[in-house]
Amino acid sequence: MTKSAFRKTVPIGSGEFILRVPDVSDADAIHAFALGLPNHDLLYMRRDISKRPVVDAWLESVAKSESLALLAEKEGDLIGMSGLMLDRKSWSPHVGEIRVLIGAGARGNGLGRVMIQETFAQAVAQGIEKIIAQMTLDQSAARAVFQELGFQQEALLRDHVRDRNGEDHDIVIMSCDVAGAAARMAASR
Template sequence: MSEARSYPRRVNTEAGEIEFHMMTRADEAAVLDFAKALPTHDLLFLPRNISQPKVLSAWVNEIERGDIVSLLALKDSAVVGCGTLVRDQHSWSPHVGEIRMVVSLDVRGIGVGRALSQEIFALALGAGLDKLTVQMTVDQRAAIALFESLGFKAEALLRDHVRDADGQTHDIVVLGHKVAQVRARMEAYGLPAAVTPS
């Protein structure tokens, strides 16, 4: 996947300055610490439990193969958020990307999640994707509201779709966004550089 944006990039939020950079194998230990500090329920945003070292190592392998792009949010050199753009070039949906995102409890509600989701959205535009999806449990209302504010709309409800560590099942809501429409509007406004893959 290619993107028109360059990293590291710094953004001011209510939480202070946040630095975004592309995740590499060198970040593995810091991301593991971040994941282990997350509430278990938050890990249900992701299809795999990244608080397990072998799962995290497999994730880094996917990054190195170019199958996914993961962006880290850092505050004072500590990982406070991670956003991933997943795209399966060999599926029937190579034009669709999935956003997977988690943010530390201590920086929620103060702009970090919004800034991270906007960065991932920009990467999707640069990658030439037509559609984005995101999924989460139905009780994660703040996250749902955040993505709806970015133009995502509910498309599906998957009942009892994930099972947590205690064996309890949870419903998943799938939200979608037609990225191609955003790209077309930006091009109509004369902003082609913002949406052209590098």
């Protein structure tokens, strides 16, 4: 998919940012963005994007439409990204796993909500019926934003991820039914 495949200017507060689909040329910027985040913010992700080959593999999967992704840029700087992992060859072809990461300096302005809503729109277009999101139990901001958008806790996995210091953390899995949530989001826009 090329950079021109999807591009949208979104006003937020007194400024605006660009939402677009990434391509392989964005690997350096994405890797640098991941390295600038607190390690704890990466813990819930199934793949560790602080490792460059993992970023390359992710962008290849986006290029092959095996997963969906969006970047948010402000004045050319990457300030957020979101993704929807799909597994069409599994027994859960109707399920997508959403991830969203907003840079520390860009949080609290509504960007996370917008990126989740846009990723939702992508999921609807792909015929996805159920979306799950995972996060560590202490990511209260993430739990709040997903709850507000209609997600409910579905599972708690004890000591499921181990950080670089060897400490284990619980993972919460939240989920929502796409049709119901899409209708609620459309009504609130």
